Amino acid sequence: MTGGGPAGGTETGALEIDVDDRDDSLYRLLSSAVVPRPIAWVSTRCEDGVDNLAPYSFFTVASVAPPVLLFAPVDGTDGLKDTPRNARDTGEFVVNLVTEDLAEAMNETSATLPAGESEFDRAGLERADSVAVDPPRVAGSKVAFECSLHDLIDVGGSTLVLGEVRHVHVDESVTTDGKIDVDEIEAVGRLAGSQYVRTDDRFSLERPP
Numbered sequence: 651m652t653g654g655g656p657a658g659g660t661e662t663g664a665l666e667i668d669v670d671d672r673d674d675s676l677y678r679l680l681s682s683a684v685v686p687r688p689i690a691w692v693s694t695r696c697e698d699g700v701d702n703l704a705p706y707s708f709f710t711v712a713s714v715a716p717p718v719l720l721f722a723p724v725d726g727t728d729g730l731k732d733t734p735r736n737a738r739d740t741g742e743f744v745v746n747l748v749t750e751d752l753a754e755a756m757n758e759t760s761a762t763l764p765a766g767e768s769e770f771d772r773a774g775l776e777r778a779d780s781v782a783v784d785p786p787r788v789a790g791s792k793v794a795f796e797c798s799l800h801d802l803i804d805v806g807g808s809t810l811v812l813g814e815v816r817h818v819h820v821d822e823s824v825t826t827d828g829k830i831d832v833d834e835i836e837a838v839g840r841l842a843g844s845q846y847v848r849t850d851d852r853f854s855l856e857r858p859p
């Protein structure tokens with residue numbers, strides 16, 4: 651039985667949410683339930699040459715062949731955020747992996763800065779030259795995907811940014827026998843709000859044939 655409250659609460663505490671009856675954002679619900687999310691730490695260079703860096707956790711692999719990554723900026727109060735705007739204007743970006751040692755710096759780069767100021771400098775992060783694209787990668791990031799823009803797709807108040815991977819940088823500290831070693835990648839994921847999760851508490855399941 652539905653309780654009729656604005657959140658669709660029931661007497662048991664369960665929620666039955668009829669989205670058509672809601673005029674507020676489902677952001678909190680979506681970002682609390684779709685967890686943990688990997689974090690794309692995206693570097694771009696604006697047309698004026700300023701290096702931009704920002705985290706996006708609405709992020710996944712969109713395709714393997716061709717290799718395409720996807721992240722989804724939600725429009726800010728002024729419309730398109732800097733990252734999707736730079737990706738649209740220059741056709742290039744780099745997705746940097748966030749590991750625990752970089753988590754605080756990553757968080758710092760989510761601040762809104764005045765035009766002309768780079769989040770790299772604000773967070774004291776060293777740049778490294780990319781190989782296939784113009785924007786720099788985060789030097790301390792263990793894996794970086796250099797991408798050229800594949801497509802931009804409007805979905806209501808969000809923009810899906812799809813990037814085709816052109817070059818991958820993998821730090822030697824996360825490789826074993828010439829392959830990326832998942833046991834060495836201390837990636838962090840995002841939960842809701844200011845909560846994050848580590849990826850070093852693991853278990854395995856064999857897939858059925």
Ligand SMILES: Cc1cc2nc3c(=O)[nH]c(=O)nc-3n(C[C@H](O)[C@H](O)[C@H](O)COP(=O)(O)O)c2cc1C
Binds near residue numbers: 703708722723759761
């Ligand atoms: C861990 C983390 C994940 C985030 N994920 C997203 C996201 O998926 N979509 C989004 O629009 N904003 C996200 N944000 C907020 C943006 O990082 C923030 O709006 C930032 O200022 C955007 O910078 P830009 O305008 O330079 O692109 C996230 C922030 C943090 C700290």
